[in-house]
Amino acid sequence: MLRAIQGLIAAVWLAFGASAAAQTIDVAENSAVRVVLIAQTAQGRYLVGTGSGFVAAPNLVVTNAHVVAPARQYQNITVAVVPPSGEGLRTAQIARYSPLNDLALVRFTGDSPPPLSISELEPRPGDSIIALGYPDMDDLDRPAVELVRPTLPSRSTGTIASLRDRAPTGDPIPTINHEAAISSGSSGGPLLDLCGRVIGVNTWHARGRDTLEGRGVATRTAQLVRFLTESGVAPSVTSQRCLSPLEQARAERDAAIAQMRAQNRVLEQKLAEAERLSRLTLTALTIGGGVLALLVIGAVAALVWGRRPAGASAPPAAAGPVLRLDAPTRRSALVIGGAALAALVVVAIVIATMNPRFTGGDSGRREAAQAEAPPAVTAQRVGEQVCAIDRAETRAASEIGDTRFALDGNGCVNGRTQYAQSEGGALRRVLLSPAQSALDVLSYDPQTGAFVRERYALDAAAVKRALEASALAPAPSACAPTADARTRAETQAQVARRNDALSRFAGGAPSERVVWRCRRAE
Numbered sequence: 001m002l003r004a005i006q007g008l009i010a011a012v013w014l015a016f017g018a019s020a021a022a023q024t025i026d027v028a029e030n031s032a033v034r035v036v037l038i039a040q041t042a043q044g045r046y047l048v049g050t051g052s053g054f055v056a057a058p059n060l061v062v063t064n065a066h067v068v069a070p071a072r073q074y075q076n077i078t079v080a081v082v083p084p085s086g087e088g089l090r091t092a093q094i095a096r097y098s099p100l101n102d103l104a105l106v107r108f109t110g111d112s113p114p115p116l117s118i119s120e121l122e123p124r125p126g127d128s129i130i131a132l133g134y135p136d137m138d139d140l141d142r143p144a145v146e147l148v149r150p151t152l153p154s155r156s157t158g159t160i161a162s163l164r165d166r167a168p169t170g171d172p173i174p175t176i177n178h179e180a181a182i183s184s185g186s187s188g189g190p191l192l193d194l195c196g197r198v199i200g201v202n203t204w205h206a207r208g209r210d211t212l213e214g215r216g217v218a219t220r221t222a223q224l225v226r227f228l229t230e231s232g233v234a235p236s237v238t239s240q241r242c243l244s245p246l247e248q249a250r251a252e253r254d255a256a257i258a259q260m261r262a263q264n265r266v267l268e269q270k271l272a273e274a275e276r277l278s279r280l281t282l283t284a285l286t287i288g289g290g291v292l293a294l295l296v297i298g299a300v301a302a303l304v305w306g307r308r309p310a311g312a313s314a315p316p317a318a319a320g321p322v323l324r325l326d327a328p329t330r331r332s333a334l335v336i337g338g339a340a341l342a343a344l345v346v347v348a349i350v351i352a353t354m355n356p357r358f359t360g361g362d363s364g365r366r367e368a369a370q371a372e373a374p375p376a377v378t379a380q381r382v383g384e385q386v387c388a389i390d391r392a393e394t395r396a397a398s399e400i401g402d403t404r405f406a407l408d409g410n411g412c413v414n415g416r417t418q419y420a421q422s423e424g425g426a427l428r429r430v431l432l433s434p435a436q437s438a439l440d441v442l443s444y445d446p447q448t449g450a451f452v453r454e455r456y457a458l459d460a461a462a463v464k465r466a467l468e469a470s471a472l473a474p475a476p477s478a479c480a481p482t483a484d485a486r487t488r489a490e491t492q493a494q495v496a497r498r499n500d501a502l503s504r505f506a507g508g509a510p511s512e513r514v515v516w517r518c519r520r521a522e
Contacts, residue, residue, distance in 0.1 A: 025194075031115065031116045032053070032133065032189060033055065033082060034050060034082040035068065035082075036051075036147065037050070047147060048070065048077060050139075050147060051067030052132070052133035052185065053189065054189065054190040057115050057234070057414060058115065058384075058404075060105055062224065064201070068106065072097060079093065082149070084150055084151060085150045090109055091109055092106045093106070094106055101171075102173070103223065105227075117196075117197045117238055118198045118224065119195075119197040120222075120237050123193075125160050125162055129159065129160055129193060130191075130194070131157075131181070131191050132155055132192065133153055133182060134154065136185040156180040161215060163177070164176075168217055173223060174223060175218060178200075182202050183205060187204075188203075197242065199220075222436060232401045232516070234414075234442060236416040236417045238475065240471075382520075383406065383520050383521065384404060385405050385451075385519070386521045387405070387519075388518075389403075389514070396513070403516060407444070413444075416479065417429065419444065420496035425446070426446075434463050437459070437463055441454045451518050458505060466505045469504075473494075476491045
C-alpha cells in the first residue's frame with residue numbers, strides 16, 4: 001500500500017513540477033515596475049526618460065542611480081513608478097542615491113506589490129536566469145501615454161556566462177555577465193533565478209570590440225543587500241539553493257513520503273501503547289477481581305466459623321436476632337475488610353495511572369496546543385511601523401537612516417519574513433549573509449518598539465559551517481499570515497530552529513549594532 005502511495009505522489013509531482021518555475025516567475029513579474037522621469041515645462045508635462053526597477057520592501061523600489069540621475073540634476077524633473085497592474089502612475093521620491101555602485105532607492109505612494117526575495121548565494125556560470133524589465137526595443141514608436149499605463153514587464157531568458165569583480169566602467173563592483181537580452185530601458189530591472197529570486201540588478205549592456213556580441217551585465221546581490229541594509233531596509237533574503245523543477249518535485253515527493261512514514265511510525269507507537277495499556281488494564285482487573293473474591297470468601301468463612309459455641313447463654317429475647325462475634329473474629333473481619341478496601345484502592349490507582357492525564361500521554365497535545373498560540377504582538381504594534389534611528393545607541397561602519405516595515409499579529413514582517421518569538425517576548429530572526437561574510441541578528445520588541453540589528457563578522461570557515469547548519473534548518477520561503485494556527489505555529493517553530501542553529505556562530509561582541517525606535521504609523 002505504501003509503495004502504491006509513493007508511486008502516486010511521484011507521478012503527481014513529476015506532472016506538475018515542470019510548470020513550477022514558470023508559475024514562480026509569473027508571481028515575481030508582478031513586482032517589477034517601470035520607473036519614469038517626467039519634466040514639467042511651460043508647455044506641459046513630458047516623459048523624458050524610462051527605466052526599470054523592482055519592489056524590495058513595501059513601497060520601496062530598487063533601480064539604477066543613472067536612471068533617476070536627471071531628477072537630481074534638474075528641479076523640474078520628477079520621478080514616478082508604474083506597477084504592472086493597478087491604478088497606473090504613482091508619484092515617487094528618491095529615498096537614497098548611490099552613484100558609487102549605481103543603485104538608487106525610490107519610495108512611491110499607494111498600494112504596493114509584494115517585495116521580491118533576494119538570494120545571497122553566489123551564482124554559478126551556466127545557471128539559467130530570467131531578466132525582467134521594460135527595454136526600449138519593446139516600446140518603439142509607442143506614445144508616451146501608453147508608457148505610463150500598467151503593463152507587464154518583458155521577460156528574456158538565458159544563462160550566466162561569467163562572474164567578474166569589476167563593472168564595464170572599471171569600477172570595483174561584483175557583476176554577473178549573462179546572455180538574457182536587455183537594452184536601454186532595462187536598467188534597474190531584476191535578474192532572477194528559476195525560483196523567482198533576485199540574483200542581480202541589470203545595470204549595463206556591453207558589446208565586444210570586434211565581434212559586437214552583446215551581454216547583459218548585472219550588479220550582484222552582495223552590493224544590493226549592503227545598499228539596502230545601509231538604507232535601513234530589512235529585505236527578504238534567502239541562502240537556499242534554487243532547485244530545478246525536477247529537483248523540486250523529487251524533494252517535495254521525498255518530504256511527503258518521509259512525512260507519511262513519520263505519521264505511520266507515530267500511529268504504530270500509539271497502537272502499541274494502546275495494546276500495552278489494554279493488557280495492563282486486563283491484568284490489573286483480573287488480579288484485583290481475584291483478590292477481592294478471595295477476601296470475600298475469607299470474610300464469609302470467618303463469619304461462619306466465628307459464631308459463639310452451642311453451650312453459651314442466649315441473648316435476651318427483647319434484643320432481637322443479633323449475630324454476636326467474639327473479639328478474635330471481629331479483629332479478623334476488620335483485617336479482611338481493610339485488606340479488601342486496600343485492594344480496591346490499588347486497583348483504582350493502577351487504572352488511574354494508565355490514564356494519559358497521569359502518564360503524560362497527552363503532553364504532546366498540550367505542547368501542540370501551546371505551539372498553536374502565535375507570538376504575542378500588542379494591538380498597538382500591529383501595522384505599518386515607522387522607525388527612527390537611535391544614533392546614540394547605534395554603532396555602525398556606514399551611515400544608516402530611518403526605516404519602516406509592516407508587522408502583523410503573528411510576527412510576520414512585510415508579509416514575507418517570519419520572525420519567531422524568543423523567551424523574553426521579542427520577535428527574532430537570524431540571517432546569514434555569505435556574500436558579506438556576516439551574520440545579522442534582528443530583534444524587535446513589541447512592547448517597547450525597539451528594533452535592533454546586530455552584525456557579526458564571520459571568517460570563511462565559519463561561513464561554511466553556518467551554511468551547513470542552515471541547510472539542516474532551512475528557513476520558510478514565506479510566512480503564512482492567513483493560514484490556520486497550526487500552520488503558523490509550525491512556520492514559527494521552523495524559524496526558531498534556524499535561529500538556534502545560526503545563533504551559535506554569533507560569538508563575541510557584534511561588529512555593528514543598529515538601533516531604531518519604532519512607532520505605528522498613523
